[in-house]
Amino acid sequence: MTFHFKTPFVRKLYMKRLALIRSKKQHALLILFFLFTLSSSLVEVRAESKPNVIVIYADDLGYGDLACFGHPTIKTPHLDQMAAEGMKFTQFYSAAPVCTPSRAALLTGRYPIRSGMCSDKRRVLFPNSGGGIPASEVTLAEALKDAGYQTACVGKWHLGHLPQFLPTNNGFDSYYGIPYSNDMDRVADRKMGRNIFLDPKVKYWDVPLMRDTEVIERPADQTTITKRYTEEAIKFIKQNQKQPFYLYLAHSMPHVPLFRSKKFVDKSRRGLFGDVIEEIDWSVGQILQELKSQGLDQNTIVWFSSDNGPWLIFNQQGGSAGLLKDGKGSTWEGGMREPTLAWWPGHIPSGTVSQELGSTMDIFTTSIKLAGGKVPQDRVVDGVDLTPVLMNTGKGPREEMVYYRGTKLMAIRKGPWKAHFITKPAYGREPFKEHDPPVLYHLEHDPSEKYDISKDHPDVIKELKAAAEKHQKTVKPVPSQLEIPLTKKS
Amino acid sequence: MTFHFKTPFVRKLYMKRLALIRSKKQHALLILFFLFTLSSSLVEVRAESKPNVIVIYADDLGYGDLACFGHPTIKTPHLDQMAAEGMKFTQFYSAAPVCTPSRAALLTGRYPIRSGMCSDKRRVLFPNSGGGIPASEVTLAEALKDAGYQTACVGKWHLGHLPQFLPTNNGFDSYYGIPYSNDMDRVADRKMGRNIFLDPKVKYWDVPLMRDTEVIERPADQTTITKRYTEEAIKFIKQNQKQPFYLYLAHSMPHVPLFRSKKFVDKSRRGLFGDVIEEIDWSVGQILQELKSQGLDQNTIVWFSSDNGPWLIFNQQGGSAGLLKDGKGSTWEGGMREPTLAWWPGHIPSGTVSQELGSTMDIFTTSIKLAGGKVPQDRVVDGVDLTPVLMNTGKGPREEMVYYRGTKLMAIRKGPWKAHFITKPAYGREPFKEHDPPVLYHLEHDPSEKYDISKDHPDVIKELKAAAEKHQKTVKPVPSQLEIPLTKKS
Numbered sequence: 010m011t012f013h014f015k016t017p018f019v020r021k022l023y024m025k026r027l028a029l030i031r032s033k034k035q036h037a038l039l040i041l042f043f044l045f046t047l048s049s050s051l052v053e054v055r056a057e058s059k060p061n062v063i064v065i066y067a068d069d070l071g072y073g074d075l076a077c078f079g080h081p082t083i084k085t086p087h088l089d090q091m092a093a094e095g096m097k098f099t100q101f102y103s104a105a106p107v108c109t110p111s112r113a114a115l116l117t118g119r120y121p122i123r124s125g126m127c128s129d130k131r132r133v134l135f136p137n138s139g140g141g142i143p144a145s146e147v148t149l150a151e152a153l154k155d156a157g158y159q160t161a162c163v164g165k166w167h168l169g170h171l172p173q174f175l176p177t178n179n180g181f182d183s184y185y186g187i188p189y190s191n192d193m194d195r196v197a198d199r200k201m202g203r204n205i206f207l208d209p210k211v212k213y214w215d216v217p218l219m220r221d222t223e224v225i226e227r228p229a230d231q232t233t234i235t236k237r238y239t240e241e242a243i244k245f246i247k248q249n250q251k252q253p254f255y256l257y258l259a260h261s262m263p264h265v266p267l268f269r270s271k272k273f274v275d276k277s278r279r280g281l282f283g284d285v286i287e288e289i290d291w292s293v294g295q296i297l298q299e300l301k302s303q304g305l306d307q308n309t310i311v312w313f314s315s316d317n318g319p320w321l322i323f324n325q326q327g328g329s330a331g332l333l334k335d336g337k338g339s340t341w342e343g344g345m346r347e348p349t350l351a352w353w354p355g356h357i358p359s360g361t362v363s364q365e366l367g368s369t370m371d372i373f374t375t376s377i378k379l380a381g382g383k384v385p386q387d388r389v390v391d392g393v394d395l396t397p398v399l400m401n402t403g404k405g406p407r408e409e410m411v412y413y414r415g416t417k418l419m420a421i422r423k424g425p426w427k428a429h430f431i432t433k434p435a436y437g438r439e440p441f442k443e444h445d446p447p448v449l450y451h452l453e454h455d456p457s458e459k460y461d462i463s464k465d466h467p468d469v470i471k472e473l474k475a476a477a478e479k480h481q482k483t484v485k486p487v488p489s490q491l492e493i494p495l496t497k498k499s
Numbered sequence: 500m501t502f503h504f505k506t507p508f509v510r511k512l513y514m515k516r517l518a519l520i521r522s523k524k525q526h527a528l529l530i531l532f533f534l535f536t537l538s539s540s541l542v543e544v545r546a547e548s549k550p551n552v553i554v555i556y557a558d559d560l561g562y563g564d565l566a567c568f569g570h571p572t573i574k575t576p577h578l579d580q581m582a583a584e585g586m587k588f589t590q591f592y593s594a595a596p597v598c599t600p601s602r603a604a605l606l607t608g609r610y611p612i613r614s615g616m617c618s619d620k621r622r623v624l625f626p627n628s629g630g631g632i633p634a635s636e637v638t639l640a641e642a643l644k645d646a647g648y649q650t651a652c653v654g655k656w657h658l659g660h661l662p663q664f665l666p667t668n669n670g671f672d673s674y675y676g677i678p679y680s681n682d683m684d685r686v687a688d689r690k691m692g693r694n695i696f697l698d699p700k701v702k703y704w705d706v707p708l709m710r711d712t713e714v715i716e717r718p719a720d721q722t723t724i725t726k727r728y729t730e731e732a733i734k735f736i737k738q739n740q741k742q743p744f745y746l747y748l749a750h751s752m753p754h755v756p757l758f759r760s761k762k763f764v765d766k767s768r769r770g771l772f773g774d775v776i777e778e779i780d781w782s783v784g785q786i787l788q789e790l791k792s793q794g795l796d797q798n799t800i801v802w803f804s805s806d807n808g809p810w811l812i813f814n815q816q817g818g819s820a821g822l823l824k825d826g827k828g829s830t831w832e833g834g835m836r837e838p839t840l841a842w843w844p845g846h847i848p849s850g851t852v853s854q855e856l857g858s859t860m861d862i863f864t865t866s867i868k869l870a871g872g873k874v875p876q877d878r879v880v881d882g883v884d885l886t887p888v889l890m891n892t893g894k895g896p897r898e899e900m901v902y903y904r905g906t907k908l909m910a911i912r913k914g915p916w917k918a919h920f921i922t923k924p925a926y927g928r929e930p931f932k933e934h935d936p937p938v939l940y941h942l943e944h945d946p947s948e949k950y951d952i953s954k955d956h957p958d959v960i961k962e963l964k965a966a967a968e969k970h971q972k973t974v975k976p977v978p979s980q981l982e983i984p985l986t987k988k989s
Binding site: 073076077078079080081082084086089093099100278279280282283324325329330331332346360362364425451453454455456457459460 | 563566567568569570571572574576579583589590768769770772773814815819820821822836850852854915941943944945946947949950
């Protein structure tokens, strides 16, 4: 008689019970034991085939802002521990260098050019925008809902603040958070421009805090917002111990203006920005601890990433892209490569560093595959299934990454090579600069994009140009959601 | 009857033997057991009070070149493991941005200005130099020799290649390595200048490999040099299981020209430079494994650091300072802040990240203190005892760091503040630029030295100026060893 057990816990129970039976040889116990084994196995099947999915998404966190990615004065013991128990990705990308399109890609598994969630006029949605994520898009929440998941969105949304665009109309059973960036709806003197974010005396924000479709606090008290998001997330986990769930926890921090709760004031040597990261780190620790306490750790895959690079124009209140070039807003690596971790004890080998390519769009496809759900077949999905990378069973399936700024295809990466067809610094008035031949970097030899080697590799350039053209043939024009104004009708 | 045992191993042996005696109650065994316990305790006393010291020193390794310091495509699993089992220092400095003075400081615990091991004319020693480390200096090897240690130097020396300056005349019982940098003594066409290092076809080097004071191979086969250093180091450890030892393992790599053994060719995604680092990582793994196999791990403190930052002028064959500014040769952070690890299982708390200030000069003082030796009292020693940091028992004792370029005091750090009195890029013809007021950075908020805040902090500037003046009063003029030419007499 042999059984195959999925977890050490079940195996242990089984062995204990078997020993009990062998010693007492009681038939009644034997029957009870088999019934238990059967039910355990069934629970295991559900659990094994439908892991819980948690995506923790930071806002404007730089590639170099975590201790495990090399920051010298920000302490992130819980994220470091998450890396030590899971997988650290060193070449993992968001699909856009700014907020709205990046989040659209995370939730749809598609480049934002396909959903219309990008624009060359307005880079993100604003409180005076009338657009949002189209109903025709299949969000990860909708796909996992179809696969029997409970779903919750906690934190920043930024995919449309009108009712039809809110999380609860896009597959999430519940929502608690702010509908757009934490610097929007500023009511004080706008003459100061962006410097207003840096003045602690100016009460400028008027961001609403929402539950589902209702505003419950305005302005949202941002000093406690990371803490409150964490409490909401933990409440949701507690409520869903016995059914598969998907939690999307999108912190509003460390987007300027920066806020942290009292406990974290002056905690970090890195100053205010460090305090904010250290509170997010605390939050991650709380989530992982809760999963362990509930015995859900072996049945929950947790992702940690960020929507785009650091907002460098805010100097010491912005983060650091580490050794990468430029930051938020840019298609240089610092704008789109994110400090990413995946954690799933017993499944993802602990303490692994993966140099395979990955994208936040892959979280979409991988999660649906793990849940036994359906990846939409009637449209192009750009996300690939990273399971072979996570389980260390095979080669990474992602071979390319396309870098868009608005609707412009600026650059493409294929293998280690990156060709920039157009460049422009993240901010400022410097015009778009076209390159033919494109500027070429070997990103694995030269992650800081310092040494243009286009002259030495005409064949590589040919290949990358062909790849960009092939990609562009798959893109069908759709109206931009970011250019729709807010009207009385909307 | 109670005993106090220093290590789990001895405790375990004791319990086993006690059980044996109790069951058999044999008097002869009991006597033998007590004799054994007594001898074990004596060995323990020696061991506990005199830990072995190993210093692994890389050449031109950048702050950002290890995976645990954030490099995306260099795999360093053994160094990562060393960090996970020990302490990672994020604010640890060499005392000079180039080789010879940096090594002089490591071995004497003193700024090189005090020993004359620096110059404004020649930044390091060359094969045509006649100087070297003065006999009046007390090296760490000499201090530990006095404390009863066996001592060995394996690797690059660069503190004088004439007999009187060699390791075996400076406290080391043995020496195996190259006497200066691996790019020196080039015999091929010098018209190419430094580009010669990058041409794999040019056979340009003529570096001697020495054992003690004899040349045993010329030119040294550098392809196997990291491997051979490692074998020598392990042989020395094997020979010294029963007496305290000090091993100084100074790799010649990743200084250009880069070499690695066959096993590491094309191993790294980072290319040749990555291959070289991955071989050093392998070497570190071999050393730590040997210590564990010999049961010496709990009795050996191992340091890993580098002499200065990455040699950026060599592009992809140079390393990366991560988020730090500039590299080798510069008194910007990238030139002198080093990726540093300390490992001592059972003593240094595992998985610790220390943000305390430290310097390679402190390895001198800390090692002597741990060995129960004597720190020289008849001269200024700049190294401090980092034991409270290592054991996590107290505040870091280092408050300042002075940045010299040759004999010029360029900058000073006190707490988180750094004032640059003079700046100059690492290489090139740009002149020295004096600053009054100095350029001021808050290094813990702004590790990349981007935001000069001198205008906001006149008091800090006053304090840092006073600290620099106070330091300078302790410096007595000595002749430069680096300006002494090689003559027939020398």
